Amino acid sequence: MVDQRPGYMSPGFRTPGDKVHQRKSRAATVRRRKIGVVVALVVIAAVAVVTAFVWPGFARQGADPQPDVTVTAAPPTPTAEPVDLPGDATAFLSAMPGSVLQLVRLEPAEDTELVEDADAVEAWAVTYGDGSTGGEQVELRAGQWADADAAEQVHSALLAAAGDTSADGDVLVDGEVVGTYALTTGSPAGTSVVTWRNGTAVFEVRGPDRLVQDFYQAFPL
Template identity: 45%
Template sequence: MTDQRVNSPRTGATASVAARKASPAVYRRRRFVVVVGLLVIALFLVLVAGFVWPGFWRGEATPQPVPTVTVTAAVPTPTVKAMERSGEETAFQKALPSAVLQLALGALTEAKEPKGEGALEAWNAEYADGDTIEVALLAGQWATEDEAATAAAAWTRSAGEAESEGDVKVGKKVVGQYAIVPAKGGKAVVVWQNGTAVMRASGPADMMEDFYAAFPL
């Protein structure tokens, strides 16, 4: 029997496939592909940002809310001294202030007219700044709020047609009504009710609303 052997073309060597190492050119191509891919992704993100956030193209930052600043002016105070008050005043008299804004109390005398309208007591008061501003006040007190409301309505009618009017409130409770009536010579009259008390003040038109708002009754 004949012994036949098939040898590799290369005598005495085992056939094998050697792994080939990539050349530098291949590495460069791969890096190029990666860089181009990153650039494409970056460009895509920029385009999307431009549509979603228009200010991105102009380099605008997200606007920050502007804080609201409230400036409260100091309440004016009198530069002149108020009159001396008697220690024997009624409770209603004592409730009439010695100063309102920059105006000081200069006179306080009993008023007779409101007593003829049913008032329990009434007073005339004069407030001034010692220079050009003078406000004359008539204040009366009635036994009930209904009687006071009737008196306030009569005083408003006698002053003329109201330019503005509204509720008088103590906290959230409505305790009466107020009305501001224009008068001659750049003046105005404000009439308001606070429970059983009714006040009528006349003076410069540009300050009567502030006078009424600052008055403690």
């Protein structure tokens, strides 16, 4: 028997209004879930962008690699003054630079051996040093001959006397080969000799290994 009391509804009974309310509640829940998913995706995307392009910048580094920077030290410069050349110095002697890297020209002297025994037009022995007492020095011999053939003969004789060659190559001036150079082991140990020819001029420098090689590379003749 159904209870006919006013306002009474059986437990299993649902009015049309209840059904509408349930559908609205489910729709609101679905919308909230969709909004939550969208917000989460936006947050994830923002984090990915910040990580890739701002910190630590993996994507930016991959797309635009930064070039390696090589810092090259400035060449050493002298702290002493070169010795003045005599007022009657020849053009060849005057061409000997006042300084090479940290070394300055000291008192030049005539190389009588190259003049008397090798028929040089003129030849000079020039010491280059850092100007300090007991400091590093190199000894330069520089001579000039009447023609390239005579200079080549002297160059070959100096090379033979210097010993075994450890490196050699062409001497270039404005891209043109004007002679050759050779690096040999000097005596005592720890020293080297570089001998080279530039046209009618022949040069030989002796001194500590690395210093001699740097001196040759920087020498302008």
